Amino acid sequence: MRFLGAFILWIIIFLIAGAIFVWSGVYDVAADTQHWYVTKHLIGTARENSIELRTKGINVPNLDNAAMIKEGAEHYAEMCTGCHLAPGMDDSEIRHGLNPRPPNLTRFAPDPAEAFWVIKHGIKMTGMPAWGPTHDDQTIWAMVAYLQKQPKMGADEYRQLTADASQDVDEGMHMSTPGSSASASTPASSGTH
Numbered sequence: 001m002r003f004l005g006a007f008i009l010w011i012i013i014f015l016i017a018g019a020i021f022v023w024s025g026v027y028d029v030a031a032d033t034q035h036w037y038v039t040k041h042l043i044g045t046a047r048e049n050s051i052e053l054r055t056k057g058i059n060v061p062n063l064d065n066a067a068m069i070k071e072g073a074e075h076y077a078e079m080c081t082g083c084h085l086a087p088g089m090d091d092s093e094i095r096h097g098l099n100p101r102p103p104n105l106t107r108f109a110p111d112p113a114e115a116f117w118v119i120k121h122g123i124k125m126t127g128m129p130a131w132g133p134t135h136d137d138q139t140i141w142a143m144v145a146y147l148q149k150q151p152k153m154g155a156d157e158y159r160q161l162t163a164d165a166s167q168d169v170d171e172g173m174h175m176s177t178p179g180s181s182a183s184a185s186t187p188a189s190s191g192t193h
């Protein structure tokens with residue numbers, strides 16, 4: 001009984017300390033200060049395991065398809081390069097202000113099932129948006145297909161592949177204009193399927 005009493009007391013002390021920490025404002029939410037090592041480690045582990053658990057049932061379709069890769073490249077050029085760069089692009093300003101910094105996706109090809117899940121659902125509190133609310137699965141797989149090729153792609157090849165996309169970049173940013181639905185503002189994909 002005495003042991004149980006001490007245990008409950010510790011839990012109460014812990015909860016009060018936690019509440020003081022949250023309400024006092026001492027936790028620094030600034031993006032331009034680094035996490036403590038322990039916080040970074042905890043968030044990283046939670047993210048990895050969360051994504052791994054949720055990608056288990058995902059069946060990866062055939063991604064080696066030229067039309068699909070082109071469609072994916074166009075969407076990527078319109079929505080993703082500011083944060084993740086592209087062949088021939090060294091850096092961007094937004095990348096320096098984001099915490100965590102978005103990975104440079106010209107350096108490695110992400111695992112297809114994980115990339116699909118992350119693009120569709122986004123990652124809370126990181127700046128990685130969920131594109132699922134505005135894009136169907138087929139379009140997201142097209143971006144995944146493109147990402148598999150990107151690390152081996154030169155700047156010229158990339159420019160050719162995305163020549164159509166850059167012309168309608170304003171519409172392609174998928175800004176909502178009054179009266180238009182999200183799916184109606186994807187001109188790059190409407191011609192291909």
Ligand code: HEC
Binds near residue numbers: 100123
């Ligand atoms: C505003 C910035 C931003 C934009 C725009 C953005 N992302 Fe991200 N993305 C991030 C950040 C930040 C992360 C890393 C999150 C983390 O470390 O947990 C990320 C992670 C990812 C990952 C996981 C990479 C890995 O390590 O396996 C993929 C794949 C990805 N993004 C694809 C995309 C695609 C495709 C688009 C465009 C449709 C896009 N992102 C647009 C910020 C962005």
